[in-house]
Amino acid sequence: MFFNNTSNYTIFTKPKHKPPKPIPSPSPTNISHIVFGIAGSTKTYQNRASYIQSWWKPNKTRGFIFFETLPNNHLPWSNSSPPFHISENTSKYDDYNKHPIPQAIRMARIVYEMFNLIKDNVRWYVLADDDTIFFMNNLVDVLGRYDHEKYFYIGMISECHASNFYHSFEMGFGGAGFALSYPLAKALVKKLDLCLKRYPSLYGSDHIVQSCVADLGVSLTQEKGFHQIDLHNDISGLLSSHPHSPFLSLHHLDVVDPIFPSMNRTQSLSHLMKSAKADESRLLQQTICYHKPKNWTFSISWGYSVQIYEAIFPPSLLQKPLQTFTPWSKSTKPFFVFNTRIPSNNPCENPHVFFFDSVGNKRGDYIVTRYERKRYRGLPACSLSGNHSADFVSGIVVLSPERKYDLIGNRRECCDVLHDMRRNATEIKLRDCFENEILP
Structure with a gap:
């Protein structure tokens, strides 16, 4: 609209558009x-x-x-x-x-x-x-x-x-x-x-x-990685089947057994911190793979333990912790807020257990962790595996890609057995699962 003030015209125009100032994104949490x-x-x-x-x-x-x-x-x-x-x-x-x-x-x-x-x-x-x-x-x-x-x-x-x-x-x-x-x-x-x-x-x-x-x-x-540990005795079964979630905390170590055999509580914690220092993002994350020639299943709790089962078991079963522990209180049933597996003397269901021993020199782009058998289970071979006993395996080497393991929205890692078990020690290499890979 125009307004006449005798000699001049005043023109009202739309102000120029000014883009909003960008909002700075916060720096990553540290x-x-x-x-x-x-x-x-x-x-x-x-x-x-x-x-x-x-x-x-x-x-x-x-x-x-x-x-x-x-x-x-x-x-x-x-x-x-x-x-x-x-x-x-x-x-x-x-x-x-x-x-x-x-x-x-x-x-x-x-x-x-x-x-x-x-x-x-x-x-x-x-x-x-x-x-x-x-x-x-x-x-x-x-x-x-x-x-x-x-x-x-x-x-x-x-x-x-x-x-x-x-x-x-x-x-x-x-x-x-x-x-x-x-x-x-x-x-x-x-x-x-x-x-x-x-x-x-x-x-x-x-x-x-x-x-x-x-x-x-x-x-x-x-967040499932926080652990109250309202449990007693041996919690190795829980730690060997950790949820697919970053491992954040541990509590009540005074009232459970040392988490590594032949070590006291302080030594056990120091030992676990060695694997955490090598790759904290993978610590206790479970990986499951299979050696079909002998019908064996491997369950790896990274930086803590490896289990060999002389039979083929699906991940849905092995994600349930072996109930090596007892509840804080037996006043309320069921005892736990998660499913467990009852330990068995059946040689097909009772695993050979290897505990974290050391972090070795890197091989190219792979972190090398070693796991040693601490005791023999004293059972015959599983008949389902064709009597392929794992008693001769004394140690396991796990090769892990040297990169931060991102659990957000990701699948568990898969793995391959590299050696054919003719040695006393074997190697397993972790990798990303294939797009349509189903285990086993």
């Missing part, structure tokens, strides 16, 4: 974006220091171990351990909070204290116990999949039905460790004292936190 709050006790730290030191990276990992009192017996403090912090006095909560375990309030408030101690450049707060072992590279990769600017509560329930039944099937168990995104942690600390008053009878700090998170409208996002 170890510096994660802050750890570790619930500790001066009474137990002497026996658990080696657990924390196995995964803590001085000058790289951020966080604190929270003690109830000054750890005088452990001074001077080791640089290989997390810095310690003395928890706030929680006696002011005694008037309205009679928790079944006195430490529950102190441990629940670690969220509050940790948030106020470190806020800069934080994407995730991870809470755990002082006997929790983390696999840091895998943890960084998994948390990096999620949008840290949204409300996320990431963890895993217990392996034992009784633990979930008596606490919650919606709870990330604190022993396995759980992660809170920064926005969720910020909202949580504002309401934490209200939650302590609202839930006076909950047994554990992790249940208090979960209940408060639920009040904020957030549910647990499960």
Whole structure:
């Protein structure tokens, strides 16, 4: 439209379009974006220091171990351990909070204290116990999949039905460790004292936190790599059939057998870290392949164990752990939240077991791991295999492509038996499965 102001015309024109400024994509999540709050006790730290030191990276990992009192017996403090912090006095909560375990309030408030101690450049707060072992590279990769600017509560329930039944099937168990995104942690600390008053009878700090998170409208996002290990005795059956998911944590190693034969718990953990250092992305990932001339099945738990079965078994069976362990409690059946296989003396069903021994020199683009037999099973050969006994096999070499194993949306790796079993040791090479490959 034109307006006449005697001598000049004023013309209204459409403003030039300006493209929106691009929104910068966030940098990939790294170890510096994660802050750890570790619930500790001066009474137990002497026996658990080696657990924390196995995964803590001085000058790289951020966080604190929270003690109830000054750890005088452990001074001077080791640089290989997390810095310690003395928890706030929680006696002011005694008037309205009679928790079944006195430490529950102190441990629940670690969220509050940790948030106020470190806020800069934080994407995730991870809470755990002082006997929790983390696999840091895998943890960084998994948390990096999620949008840290949204409300996320990431963890895993217990392996034992009784633990979930008596606490919650919606709870990330604190022993396995759980992660809170920064926005969720910020909202949580504002309401934490209200939650302590609202839930006076909950047994554990992790249940208090979960209940408060639920009040904020957030549910647990499960990651199967967090392991509470509410189990007893020999957990090798579980570790040899790990879910197709990054291995993130282990808990309760004090109450299970050492995970490697002829080693104590500290030695076993150190030994597992050797394979983790070689390729953490593949650690405990299960690969299954077959040697048809002898009708043998191989089940590989990378960096931990190899099993030989003298018969052909499908992956759907071997993905079920051998029940070498017992439940935390037998008060609730079924005992476990996953299917298991009962160990058998049938020579066709009882595997020859080889445990991780060492990482060798690379062969071209392949990582070399060796597995050795620790004991003989003392059974005759399986008749289904044509009496092809595997007793003579003393060791197995596994060749793995030297690349990060990406589990997101991928299949398990496949493998080929390279040697025809005429030697005491054999070699297996891992590879990507073919497009339409079906096992066996």
